[in-house]
Amino acid sequence: MDTKIPVCVEVCSKPLCTLKYQDIANKVLQILQKRQISFKDGILPFKDLTDDPEENKFILQNIEFIEVTDIEGSQNYNGIVLFWQADLRVTVYQLNDEGGAEEMADEAEEIPACKQWILPSTDFNGLWNSLVFEDDIKSNLLQYATTTMLFSDSLVNPQLINWNRVILLHGPPGTGKTSLCKGLAQKLSIRLSSRYPSGGQLIEINAHSLFSKWFSESGKLVMKLFSRIHEMVEDADSFVCVLIDEVESLTAARKSALNGTEPSDSIRVVNAVLTQIDQLKNCSNVVILTTSNITKAIDLAFVDRADIKQYIGLPGVKGRYTILLSCISELVRVGIIRDDEMIPSWHDSTAVKNEYALRLKVVAEKCEGLSGRALRKVPFLAHAFFVQQSWCTMDKFLDALGKAVDKESSVRAQLQESD
CATH class of the missing domain: 3.40.50.300 (P-loop containing nucleotide triphosphate hydrolases)
Structure with a gap:
């Protein structure tokens, strides 16, 4: 018998929700088993979960978001876990907003x-x-x-x-x-x-x-x-x-x-x-x-x-690609980058033929020696120095990203020379 792949489903309940965590977990598990969807890391869109009006009402009244997490950390990871492969583990929690x-x-x-x-x-x-x-x-x-x-x-x-x-x-x-x-x-x-x-x-x-x-x-x-x-x-x-x-x-x-x-x-x-x-x-x-x-x-x-x-060392080329892609995805989400085509992840089979993915891999290779903290500044610098407008296309932003990396490398070289 094939070994099931653990799939962690984390349910964030709304601040005013008074239902017991176990009751929410049981209901979400029931909805997922009924729908029999496939799983990958990320937020589960409510529209994909159910067509039942009562279930929709339950979700909208009690749940902030539902997230699938850490599939990529599994040794069996292949991008997507099919329903019949999944060992669903549902956890419910509420976020505290008091701060530190x-x-x-x-x-x-x-x-x-x-x-x-x-x-x-x-x-x-x-x-x-x-x-x-x-x-x-x-x-x-x-x-x-x-x-x-x-x-x-x-x-x-x-x-x-x-x-x-x-x-x-x-x-x-x-x-x-x-x-x-x-x-x-x-x-x-x-x-x-x-x-x-x-x-x-x-x-x-x-x-x-x-x-x-x-x-x-x-x-x-x-x-x-x-x-x-x-x-x-x-x-x-x-x-x-x-x-x-x-x-x-x-x-x-x-x-x-x-x-x-x-x-x-x-x-x-x-x-x-x-x-x-x-x-x-x-x-x-x-x-x-x-x-x-x-x-x-x-x-x-x-x-x-x-x-x-x-x-914990500096990220390799795959890690750099993934970090930059997450930054680009955020800029797409807020509308600063506008494009109908999204860049596939490193694991996606289409990445080897996708023009944007190939260009991002070149940029990631040029970022050798940068820490994760420095990498997450590069998209900001790319926009500040080489975009300078409220929105742009993916093509223009990838071009700006490459220029920003070149500029950052030059600045770091000058700092080393001055030591």
């Missing part, structure tokens, strides 16, 4: 110690799908979370098999490490919504603020911050993600302290952070996400605690 709230480390401090979001948040809506990596990085992170939950539920003895609920993403700036952490937190809060009825929370720690300008106060600030995190984790119905961006700022401080270039208070801060991480690993409803731009500065004591040490 900052909290100061101390009344005397001017730098916020952390920023807190209630998940899933409108701030991160669509972030996960916007991230493009050529390896199975996203699917591996989701599988890691699945195994973490399975081992906890199965009461696996952590003294025999060790896992710390810590992820370390490292690599050059602009490759999407922090965005991937936030996107993963959002995605897990959605996928685990039925498991954690109180919802999810993301705590982004400002590592620099943990070092107080007052000598010997830093350790107290660390304990105060993590004591709040422990209080959140004590709610077994809540899922908590802790993000420590640029974690090398902590571990590098400890190395400097050991070399005599930093006060001993720095050692106490780092030791306190590592101790708190060790304590949190016993809580099944927490994941610690960390990033670093400088791998040589990461202390081995911390590296040893990370279950996953994932390098």
